[in-house]
Amino acid sequence: MKKSSLEKLEEKELQELALKLGISVRKGAKKQEIIKTLQSAKAASLSTPESYAQNKPSAPGTGRFAPAPQHSEAAQPAQSVQQAVEESKFYTGAPPEEFRLPAELPHHYGDERIVLLVRDPHWTYSYWEVSQRKLEIERGTLGKAGEDAYLALRVYDVTDIRFNGKNDHGHYDIGIYDRVGNWYINTGMPGRSFIVDLGLKTQDGKFVTLARSNAVRTPRDSVSDILDEEWMVPDSDFERIFALSGGLSALTGASSADIRLAAGGKLPFGIASPGMGSLALMSPFKKKQRAFWFVLNTELIVYGATEPDAKVSIQGRPIELRPDGTFTLRFALPDGKQIIECSATSADEVETRRITPEVTRSTRIS
Amino acid sequence: MEKGYLTIVLHAHLPFVRHPEYNDFLEEDWLFEAISETYIPLINVFDSLVADGVDFRITMSLTPTLIAMLTDPFLQERYLRHIARLIELSEKEVDRTRWQPQFHELARMYRERFNNCKYVFETKYGGNLVRAFKKFQDMGKLEIITCAATHGFLPLMELNPNAVRAQIAIAAQNYEKHLGRPPRGIWLPECGYYPGLEEILKQHGIKFFFTDSHGILYGSPRPKYGVFAPIYCPNGVAAFGRDLESSKQVWSAQEGYPGDYCYRDFYRDIGFDLDYDYIRPYLHGDGTRTNLGMKYYQITGPTEHKEPYIRARAVGKAAEHAGNFMFNREKQAEYLFSIMDRKPIIVSPYDAELFGHWWFEGPEWLDFLFRKLHFDQNNVRPITPMEYLDEHPKNQKATPSLSSWGYKGYAEVWLEGSNDWVYRHLHKASQRMVELARNNNPGNFTDGLALRALNQAARELLLAQSSDWAFIMKTGTMVQYAVKRTKDHVNSFNALYGMINDKKIDRKFLEDLEGRDNIFPELDYKVYA
Numbered sequence: 001m002k003k004s005s006l007e008k009l010e011e012k013e014l015q016e017l018a019l020k021l022g023i024s025v026r027k028g029a030k031k032q033e034i035i036k037t038l039q040s041a042k043a044a045s046l047s048t049p050e051s052y053a054q055n056k057p058s059a060p061g062t063g064r065f066a067p068a069p070q071h072s073e074a075a076q077p078a079q080s081v082q083q084a085v086e087e088s089k090f091y092t093g094a095p096p097e098e099f100r101l102p103a104e105l106p107h108h109y110g111d112e113r114i115v116l117l118v119r120d121p122h123w124t125y126s127y128w129e130v131s132q133r134k135l136e137i138e139r140g141t142l143g144k145a146g147e148d149a150y151l152a153l154r155v156y157d158v159t160d161i162r163f164n165g166k167n168d169h170g171h172y173d174i175g176i177y178d179r180v181g182n183w184y185i186n187t188g189m190p191g192r193s194f195i196v197d198l199g200l201k202t203q204d205g206k207f208v209t210l211a212r213s214n215a216v217r218t219p220r221d222s223v224s225d226i227l228d229e230e231w232m233v234p235d236s237d238f239e240r241i242f243a244l245s246g247g248l249s250a251l252t253g254a255s256s257a258d259i260r261l262a263a264g265g266k267l268p269f270g271i272a273s274p275g276m277g278s279l280a281l282m283s284p285f286k287k288k289q290r291a292f293w294f295v296l297n298t299e300l301i302v303y304g305a306t307e308p309d310a311k312v313s314i315q316g317r318p319i320e321l322r323p324d325g326t327f328t329l330r331f332a333l334p335d336g337k338q339i340i341e342c343s344a345t346s347a348d349e350v351e352t353r354r355i356t357p358e359v360t361r362s363t364r365i366s
Numbered sequence: 367m368e369k370g371y372l373t374i375v376l377h378a379h380l381p382f383v384r385h386p387e388y389n390d391f392l393e394e395d396w397l398f399e400a401i402s403e404t405y406i407p408l409i410n411v412f413d414s415l416v417a418d419g420v421d422f423r424i425t426m427s428l429t430p431t432l433i434a435m436l437t438d439p440f441l442q443e444r445y446l447r448h449i450a451r452l453i454e455l456s457e458k459e460v461d462r463t464r465w466q467p468q469f470h471e472l473a474r475m476y477r478e479r480f481n482n483c484k485y486v487f488e489t490k491y492g493g494n495l496v497r498a499f500k501k502f503q504d505m506g507k508l509e510i511i512t513c514a515a516t517h518g519f520l521p522l523m524e525l526n527p528n529a530v531r532a533q534i535a536i537a538a539q540n541y542e543k544h545l546g547r548p549p550r551g552i553w554l555p556e557c558g559y560y561p562g563l564e565e566i567l568k569q570h571g572i573k574f575f576f577t578d579s580h581g582i583l584y585g586s587p588r589p590k591y592g593v594f595a596p597i598y599c600p601n602g603v604a605a606f607g608r609d610l611e612s613s614k615q616v617w618s619a620q621e622g623y624p625g626d627y628c629y630r631d632f633y634r635d636i637g638f639d640l641d642y643d644y645i646r647p648y649l650h651g652d653g654t655r656t657n658l659g660m661k662y663y664q665i666t667g668p669t670e671h672k673e674p675y676i677r678a679r680a681v682g683k684a685a686e687h688a689g690n691f692m693f694n695r696e697k698q699a700e701y702l703f704s705i706m707d708r709k710p711i712i713v714s715p716y717d718a719e720l721f722g723h724w725w726f727e728g729p730e731w732l733d734f735l736f737r738k739l740h741f742d743q744n745n746v747r748p749i750t751p752m753e754y755l756d757e758h759p760k761n762q763k764a765t766p767s768l769s770s771w772g773y774k775g776y777a778e779v780w781l782e783g784s785n786d787w788v789y790r791h792l793h794k795a796s797q798r799m800v801e802l803a804r805n806n807n808p809g810n811f812t813d814g815l816a817l818r819a820l821n822q823a824a825r826e827l828l829l830a831q832s833s834d835w836a837f838i839m840k841t842g843t844m845v846q847y848a849v850k851r852t853k854d855h856v857n858s859f860n861a862l863y864g865m866i867n868d869k870k871i872d873r874k875f876l877e878d879l880e881g882r883d884n885i886f887p888e889l890d891y892k893v894y895a
Binding site for chain 1: 380392393395396399400458461462463464465466469521522525561579583584585586587588592593594607609610611617618622624625632633635637638641644650654655656657670698701702717719720723724725767768769771772773774775776777778779781782786787789790791793794834837838841843844846849850853854856857860
């Protein structure tokens with residue numbers, strides 16, 4: 001791994017990378033130390049820092065027919081309460097545990113394969129692998145041009161067609177580095193179908209396919225233009241129902257929902273519907289502690305011993321003795337005076353002893 | 367006569383966590399806390415509604431992983447051990463707080479609750495809470511729906527239809543085994559739907575599912591009634607859409623009920639507040655402070671300083687919030703009824719663990735809500751999806767849009783920088799499992815070992831597919847555990863795959879896996895063929 005490429009990553013990203021690679025890094029290690037650890041680790045890497053850095057969805061959109069991303073990745077920290085509730089199921093209060101991590105999963109499986117998955121209306125995700133052997137053979141068949149040919153993804157728009165490798169509505173290429181890797185592709189086109197080829201591209205633009213992906217269709221991000229004649233309702237009514245679907249408040253508060261609907265039939269809450277909202281207050285995981293704090297409580301321990309079969313009570317309530325006749329009680333001790341009447345009575349109820357300590361707590365805070 | 371319907375959906379789910387190889391295991395607390403704080407309180411609410419003649423309707427998923435854990439004798443034993451410790455601790459707390467009346471009252475409340483948990487769990491339902499839920503289903507109050515076998519996020523599995531089919535088929539089989547009839551509805555994991563999924567649902571007798579609002583609204587052709595009526599997929603399976611307005615009242619961080627200042631604070635727990643030596647016996651083996659489930663403070667406000675929790679006030683607030691929720695549903699139904707030519711259905715789905723675990727007063731809120739709906743009004747009628755479809759069999763035909771209820775509404779929660787690496791392995795294992803199922807026939811086996819290895823391989827694949835692991839990797843709570851689970855199951859699968867192909871099964875290895883990952887004993891690997 002090149003040090004320079006590691007230097008470009010943030011400390012947190014480096015930690016993630018280490019985790020991803022199964023390399024253990026000392027807790028609290030600083031950036032340079034993590035880089036050192038990463039460099040010296042011999043572990044087989046799942047992905048190189050290069051591809052890791054470029055794989056981040058925030059990488060600039062590379063699509064030729066892709067408009068700028070529709071939603072800002074900077075909005076990420078906002079979470080829904082719903083997600084916090086789901087998180088809370090897994091929250092025990094304990095700090096993350098250290099496990100001896102199991103053996104690494106295979107780096108690759110010896111296939112010639114590329115897979116495409118839909119992330120949302122604007123992004124798809126692809127992972128692939130192609131063998132060194134296949135790569136060499138294809139380079140060879142390209143002759144001289146094969147020597148400096150590079151790996152590339154070719155993204156085809158294949159909406160509503162049976163793709164034969166040539167009849168796409170359009171395509172564009174993304175240069176990649178690794179024969180085993182992954183990439184987020186910003187197609188920027190909701191409601192369209194895509195296929196991606198992994199191939200070798202020569203400097204003069206020739207493209208040879210090594211593997212072809214499955215076809216996927218990105219979801220629509222607005223209401224359908226297709227109206228069922230039989231069920232048709234006047235548009236104004238639909239808009240009102242639609243606005244209500246986005247929340248009664250959106251309708252009664254202002255007609256903003258209707259405006260937005262007219263502007264493209266999108267939900268009034270960005271892409272998704274879950275209730276959005278910052279969770280700074282409610283999430284345990286981002287909870288900010290004050291820099292300095294001090295808590296103090298007092299407790300009082302009352303302990304003693306008597307005959308194991310005696311009856312002991314404290315402030316009128318009977319308590320249980322240990323088999324050896326001893327007992328221990330602890331009390332949260334608030335400010336004020338506590339009169340602690342303790343009594344022990346012999347099993348035959350002939351003898352009773354009383355001991356009554358008085359305890360006063362008064363607290364000054366300065 | 368009612369003007370509309372209300373369908374409350376509770377999604378009860380936890381991933382399969384069971385570690386007999388350890389004396390105690392932190393992550394098993396997920397289940398124990400959910401039992402004490404959510405499942406038993408819900409059962410108590412249902413029991414009291416029935417006792418008081420309240421005709422309620424709740425639709426509730428019990429995921430196959432949750433059913434597997436609730437019916438597992440080993441975990442039942444461990445729960446009893448867990449609750450016995452809490453009872454002991456709460457008794458000490460009752461003594462310790464004697465001079466602090468506010469805390470003393472709370473300590474007594476916890477002692478009573480924990481004793482009630484033990485009673486309901488052990489005495490009333492014989493250790494098997496699935497029986498309790500089944501009881502309410504048999505009464506017609508509860509519609510229990512299933513979920514994918516291990517809560518795999520199906521849109522990212524579409525590539526391998528056999529893997530999706532196995533998730534559904536095994537779920538349906540598991541449901542029938544424990545609930546005595548086939549499931550009629552399903553909660554898709556994370557509400558994740560992709561067009562075409564309904565084919566597999568139909569093959570397994572599923573009649574309805576739910577999507578998030580945009581799943582219906584962006585459906586095609588455009589659904590006439592938005593989310594206020596179900597649509598039929600072209601093959602006749604019904605899809606119900608989530609209502610945003612009612613969701614927001616509960617989920618919104620700003621306006622949502624659970625954030626009310628007088629409700630109990632989730633984070634202040636005696637596991638952190640009290641003297642270490644005192645609570646040490648109740649912590650896990652390594653002695654790390656964790657939540658113990660006794661919490662004495664109210665949310666109070668956006669401050670570090672917390673006031674003691676006042677139970678009566680919080681319960682009063684839950685009643686007030688239930689009244690507010692009902693009022694809003696009435697207004698919503700009335701208005702919708704005036705502009706639609708049929709009665710609207712308002713579908714409000716929530717994580718079941720919201721009620722009681724996160725929102726301590728949630729079960730009381732549900733209790734008040736159904737009482738008020740029953741006694742105080744006639745505008746909104748609680749209904750289950752099946753009842754609705756029986757009354758309104760004619761619905762618009764349309765295909766929902768790919769969607770989930772995760773952040774941003776699609777697959778991003780489960781497909782991003784922290785967790786995208788899992789799919790290469792999950793997809794490969796799915797492909798290999800199909801290959802194993804097709805190439806191996808029980809007739810060819812010389813001993814039972816190969817058959818067992820094939821079934822166990824399927825279990826390992828299924829367990830690796832839980833969307834919970836990707837979710838945890840993203841949200842950063844117990845990342846190492848989620849990574850470990852994913853790798854363990856994929857590694858185990860790959861090892862079994864190799865052994866089966868080499869016709870050399872390591873008996874010890876197989877038996878270890880069978881002992882630990884004992885989910886779905888009824889499973890038949892041929893489901894992948």
